[in-house]
Amino acid sequence: MITSAPIELAVSTVIFALRPGDDSGRRTVWLPLVRRIREPQQGKWALPGGPLEPAQELSESAAFTLNETTGLSPSYLEQLYAFGNVGRSPGNRVVSIIYWALVREEEAAEAVVTENVRWFPADDLPELAFDHAEIVEYALGRLRGKLEYSNLGHAFVGELFTLSALREVYEAVLDKRIDPANFRRQVETSGLVRATEQVQTGGRHRPARLYRFTAAATQLASQSASI
Amino acid sequence: MITSAPIELAVSTVIFALRPGDDSGRRTVWLPLVRRIREPQQGKWALPGGPLEPAQELSESAAFTLNETTGLSPSYLEQLYAFGNVGRSPGNRVVSIIYWALVREEEAAEAVVTENVRWFPADDLPELAFDHAEIVEYALGRLRGKLEYSNLGHAFVGELFTLSALREVYEAVLDKRIDPANFRRQVETSGLVRATEQVQTGGRHRPARLYRFTAAATQLASQSASI
Numbered sequence: 001m002i003t004s005a006p007i008e009l010a011v012s013t014v015i016f017a018l019r020p021g022d023d024s025g026r027r028t029v030w031l032p033l034v035r036r037i038r039e040p041q042q043g044k045w046a047l048p049g050g051p052l053e054p055a056q057e058l059s060e061s062a063a064f065t066l067n068e069t070t071g072l073s074p075s076y077l078e079q080l081y082a083f084g085n086v087g088r089s090p091g092n093r094v095v096s097i098i099y100w101a102l103v104r105e106e107e108a109a110e111a112v113v114t115e116n117v118r119w120f121p122a123d124d125l126p127e128l129a130f131d132h133a134e135i136v137e138y139a140l141g142r143l144r145g146k147l148e149y150s151n152l153g154h155a156f157v158g159e160l161f162t163l164s165a166l167r168e169v170y171e172a173v174l175d176k177r178i179d180p181a182n183f184r185r186q187v188e189t190s191g192l193v194r195a196t197e198q199v200q201t202g203g204r205h206r207p208a209r210l211y212r213f214t215a216a217a218t219q220l221a222s223q224s225a226s227i
Numbered sequence: 228m229i230t231s232a233p234i235e236l237a238v239s240t241v242i243f244a245l246r247p248g249d250d251s252g253r254r255t256v257w258l259p260l261v262r263r264i265r266e267p268q269q270g271k272w273a274l275p276g277g278p279l280e281p282a283q284e285l286s287e288s289a290a291f292t293l294n295e296t297t298g299l300s301p302s303y304l305e306q307l308y309a310f311g312n313v314g315r316s317p318g319n320r321v322v323s324i325i326y327w328a329l330v331r332e333e334e335a336a337e338a339v340v341t342e343n344v345r346w347f348p349a350d351d352l353p354e355l356a357f358d359h360a361e362i363v364e365y366a367l368g369r370l371r372g373k374l375e376y377s378n379l380g381h382a383f384v385g386e387l388f389t390l391s392a393l394r395e396v397y398e399a400v401l402d403k404r405i406d407p408a409n410f411r412r413q414v415e416t417s418g419l420v421r422a423t424e425q426v427q428t429g430g431r432h433r434p435a436r437l438y439r440f441t442a443a444a445t446q447l448a449s450q451s452a453s454i
Binding site for chain 2: 005006007009052054055056057058079081082084085086093095097
């Protein structure tokens, strides 16, 4: 039934990490982009991705380009949406299945950076190829939404964390200051985290209680993966 | 970079409606299926769908097969997920972008039914082709999830509705009895609906207050579309 050139199927990945901004030291959301070295849209920055190979699973393809671009393996990888508007790629029809991934700050700090692969703050991106600006906006919406109703913060803070480390994740992702006392109250009544007997010592501050996510939070996250 | 047979791209749609069950009159979730008249998997029932045409938008393709199968236009149509496992279709690699749709009961009652197109209750499906049973389960999870945190019920009940009509939607989708008094309390404190000055008259019962969804519910629904 297909009557003209076959439709190309690509898989691309939006990779998020929290990194300190240039001036304040406050962390914000960053993502790596790849400079296109070929037409169409040569010279513009794009999400890492490529055509799906016939023997490759969709998520394998996403993880492969992620690794190829950054040298990283994601702590979180999930399908986001299929973008396939007829006019999104001039000259040919390309449907892109988009994944999104989270990597930890310390991993992101070790990511490979080359002339054509560079990390950018999500709120200060260069001009992007195709509809990739729209895709990044969509992925940011999903990231913010999932942080609010699941234990997604886990992927950023690790298994044990202080409440201030968790608050900093929320501040970075939601891009706003959050009052520490309000945050503590909300988190403690949410049932998503619970205090452990352990504390974090060292540094200039007094020892801080370590928390972990509850089983309820983990269940919520797996439910939300199918929502 | 593609080295073997091109990957086929299909769009299929899970179409849900609430319909009375065979015996009790209580409504449950139903969906239309199409009997495969060709190999592979000839004779099995499958979701309505077909290959994406190069000049067709993804959602157009979904709406087209929906209309071709049932004669209906959906009151709700949304992309669900891309299913693309390597082994899901024997002999060739097919990636299916799945949409899901809701149609109102009175529309579903007028849907076209032929020898090879038939509606089935979601909890009593025949053997399905390929991975379509898994896709239907995934779609049911999304349906239930969205009903709980958005104004999705709107697509089933219309703009003005009685609380018992809304409760019947929840009972059908979640497949359980819900206590009317509890339901009234939960819905009234949720901020998702508000009472109007209008009542529904007629029938054997006393006039029932009509409700509508609030702006907050509408906003929630549009947010959740990007979550």
